[in-house]
Amino acid sequence: xxxxxxxxxTRNILRNRRxxxxxxxxxxxxxxxxxxLFALLEGIRADVRxxxxxxxxxxVRLRHALFDRYEHLNPLHYTVAEADLLLPALRSLDxxxxxxxxxxxxxxxxxxxxxxxxxxxxxxxxxxxxDLDLERLLLSGRxxxxxxxEALVGAGLAEKLGLSPGEPFTVLTTTRLRSSNAFTLDVxxxxxxxxxxxNQTSYLLPLETASRYLRMEGGVSEILISGTGSxxxxxxxxxxxxxxxxxxxxxxxxxxxxxxxxxxxxxxxxIIYRIIALCFFxxxxxxxxxxxxxxxxxxxxxxxTLSALGMxxxxxxxxxxTEASLLGTLGSLAxxxxxxxxxxxxxxxxxxxxxxxxxxxxxxxxxxHPLLNLQSTLGVFCYSLAVALAASYLPARRxxxxxxVEALRA
Amino acid sequence: xxxxxxxxxxxxKSYHNGATPVQALRGITLSIRPSDFLAxxxxxxxxxxxxxxxxxxxxxxxxxxxxxxxxxxPSRNARPESRRQAREITRQQVAxxxxxxxxxxxxxxxxxxxxxxxxxxxxxxxxxxxxxxVFHRSREILGEVGxxxxxxxxxxxxxxxxxxxxxxxxxxxxxxxxxxxxxxxANLDSETGASILNLMREIHQRRGTTFVFSTHDPRVMDRxxxxxLLRDGTLQEEQERVLL
Ligand SMILES: Nc1ncnc2c1ncn2[C@@H]1O[C@H](COP(=O)(O)OP(=O)(O)O)[C@@H](O)[C@H]1O
Ligand SMILES: [Mg+2]
Numbered sequence: 218x219x220x221x222x223x224x225x226x227t228r229n230i231l232r233n234r235r236x237x238x239x240x241x242x243x244x245x246x247x248x249x250x251x252x253x254l255f256a257l258l259e260g261i262r263a264d265v266r267x268x269x270x271x272x273x274x275x276x277v278r279l280r281h282a283l284f285d286r287y288e289h290l291n292p293l294h295y296t297v298a299e300a301d302l303l304l305p306a307l308r309s310l311d312x313x314x315x316x317x318x319x320x321x322x323x324x325x326x327x328x329x330x331x332x333x334x335x336x337x338x339x340x341x342x343x344x345x346x347x348d349l350d351l352e353r354l355l356l357s358g359r360x361x362x363x364x365x366x367e368a369l370v371g372a373g374l375a376e377k378l379g380l381s382p383g384e385p386f387t388v389l390t391t392t393r394l395r396s397s398n399a400f401t402l403d404v405x406x407x408x409x410x411x412x413x414x415x416n417q418t419s420y421l422l423p424l425e426t427a428s429r430y431l432r433m434e435g436g437v438s439e440i441l442i443s444g445t446g447s448x449x450x451x452x453x454x455x456x457x458x459x460x461x462x463x464x465x466x467x468x469x470x471x472x473x474x475x476x477x478x479x480x481x482x483x484x485x486x487x488i489i490y491r492i493i494a495l496c497f498f499x500x501x502x503x504x505x506x507x508x509x510x511x512x513x514x515x516x517x518x519x520x521x522t523l524s525a526l527g528m529x530x531x532x533x534x535x536x537x538x539t540e541a542s543l544l545g546t547l548g549s550l551a552x553x554x555x556x557x558x559x560x561x562x563x564x565x566x567x568x569x570x571x572x573x574x575x576x577x578x579x580x581x582x583x584x585x586h587p588l589l590n591l592q593s594t595l596g597v598f599c600y601s602l603a604v605a606l607a608a609s610y611l612p613a614r615r616x617x618x619x620x621x622v623e624a625l626r627a
Numbered sequence: 628x629x630x631x632x633x634x635x636x637x638x639x640k641s642y643h644n645g646a647t648p649v650q651a652l653r654g655i656t657l658s659i660r661p662s663d664f665l666a667x668x669x670x671x672x673x674x675x676x677x678x679x680x681x682x683x684x685x686x687x688x689x690x691x692x693x694x695x696x697x698x699x700x701p702s703r704n705a706r707p708e709s710r711r712q713a714r715e716i717t718r719q720q721v722a723x724x725x726x727x728x729x730x731x732x733x734x735x736x737x738x739x740x741x742x743x744x745x746x747x748x749x750x751x752x753x754x755x756x757x758x759x760x761v762f763h764r765s766r767e768i769l770g771e772v773g774x775x776x777x778x779x780x781x782x783x784x785x786x787x788x789x790x791x792x793x794x795x796x797x798x799x800x801x802x803x804x805x806x807x808x809x810x811x812x813a814n815l816d817s818e819t820g821a822s823i824l825n826l827m828r829e830i831h832q833r834r835g836t837t838f839v840f841s842t843h844d845p846r847v848m849d850r851x852x853x854x855x856l857l858r859d860g861t862l863q864e865e866q867e868r869v870l871l
Pocket of ligand 2: 675676677
């Protein structure tokens with residue numbers, strides 16, 4: 218029985234090839250577009266996570282609890298003061314891969330009469346040069362040496378200041394104790410930060426140097442902690458235990474899912490992309506509904522004949538369902554395959570959104586590498602198949618439910 | 628007296644889809660014996676198709692009684708008490724069509740994408756027989772209706788007479804108790820029509836299948852063992868004769 222249904226379904230598909238091609242194309246186009254969209258979203262996801270973890274929050278961000286509360290006042294005195302004891306303890310945890318102390322310098326840099334706001338990030342160069350892949354980001358010059366007054370300047374900021382490697386620039390800032398301080402740094406190299414807005418505002422300098430200029434007395438602004446990402450709440454708990462053991466209850470670890478602007482952006486993007494996907498599927502399915510209705514309308518008398526021969530309503534629905542699932546499988550497969558083939562070159566080369574993202578204060582790189590993800594690709598396949606089936610279900614049901622005499626009269 | 632194969636008592640049916648309802652059947656009472664080769668005659672619109680559809684269980688009478696081979700077939704006025712019961716009635720009618728009744732249509736109604744053999748086989752696959760048996764029996768019956776060698780042709784590659792032979796084979800392959808044929812020769816030239824009728828009669832005599840068919844061709848009426856004349860939805864007259 219099943220075999221005969223498949224035979225009948227295949228023959229019917231071949232009977233009006235042009236229309237079958239139309240149905241398959243509609244599903245394929247929807248599946249292809251959505252594969253592309255999801256690959257792009259997946260790429261953005263990986264990118265935002267990468268950038269957030271490197272520059273914004275880590276997987277877990279550890280700060281003085283009051284700093285977050287008074288952040289708008291730039292309360293530099295709420296530091297993570299006990300870094301010396303804390304860092305080794307955090308690094309010895311099984312869950313942590315990276316523990317990055319940071320000192321932030323909110324300041325201004327001058328070019329003639331013009332004041333240009335800038336942001337210095339003091340990093341542990343020895344530890345972070347590899348994690349941040351600084352050699353690769355370097356456009357010209359070299360990395361600063363630890364302990365010196367040397368800095369790597371974002372290419373955009375350097376351009377605004379008219380700086381090139383070897384030249385000095387002066388920063389005016391406020392210390393932890395709210396006194397003013399000015400200091401001069403030597404540019405050793407220019408870097409292309411993956412984030413547009415960092416390029417326009419930021420420079421990197423050795424952690425010790427930043428700490429000295431801000432009179433941090435061994436403290437740091439924050440510690441970014443990253444594990445595998447598979448258990449962020451677990452990581453938060455582990456950090457909390459370390460803090461309790463050391464009696465540091467003024468410090469508060471927060472997961473990136475709560476504090477990262479990038480993560481929030483991802484949530485929104487996710488919803489938007491799902492809505493777009495839904496629209497594509499709706500358009501695709503309206504084509505399928507149409508072709509199925511046409512098909513069924515043309516074959517009403519055959520339905521009557523089969524029904525007169527004693528084929529049950531359920532079997533008749535199954536017949537059209539088989540047809541739709543054959544078309545749907547073909548279309549979904551073709552679409553997902555085409556989408557994947559289109560993504561692959563972009564996955565390697567990346568898509569350059571260039572300066573359009575420079576002013577966006579979200580942690581997206583200018584170059585996005587779309588990412589094929591087995592789970593979402595499979596999901597797109599199953600989903601488009603399901604849509605094809607759902608779209609053919611109602612017309613099939615209606616035709617199969619027609620009394621045989623009426624179907625035969627058609 | 629042998630028990631009736633088809634027992635019809637005071638059958639009524641009207642259509643309500645126009646401005647005024649049309650009374651297609653107005654109280655038909657008829658008892659059809661297993662050995663009958665019965666022709667329904669009458670002018671166009673007299674209710675032949677309506678009656679055959681009800682006998683064939685693809686339509687329901689409004690009221691009156693119908694029994695097929697001892698199975699009572701409910702009329703519409705025997706309202707089902709629940710949805711479940713309604714579904715049960717539908718299921719039963721489908722089962723009767725599948726097992727007990729063979730249909731032959733005026734315009735053949737073969738499935739165009741299937742070969743002659745597959746068209747016949749479909750009636751058997753619905754009975755859940757093994758593929759080997761389905762193949763074997765459909766081949767055999769196609770030979771019996773004189774289509775040996777044409778098994779793999781599609782309907783479009785067959786003449787009208789050949790197509791109707793396929794339809795006869797499809798109706799008979801499951802060994803039904805009753806074959807219902809609505810103007811089986813009307814779309815054929817007289818010679819081909821005569822040969823289809825001969826085929827039907829041969830099978831009737833060989834297998835003892837009950838045949839009920841409609842026609843308005845006098846030469847076809849002449850070959851029936853029993854002739855019922857319908858007019859305006861009522862039975863006008865009945866003739867019996869010995870089959871030649
Ligand atoms: N589906 C229908 N809707 C409305 N009236 C119908 C329908 N089918 C048949 N009739 C009417 O019922 C009467 C009997 O029709 P029918 O059984 O087809 O007669 P016959 O087959 O003898 O020509 C006719 O008056 C016809 O117009
Ligand atoms: Mg008629």
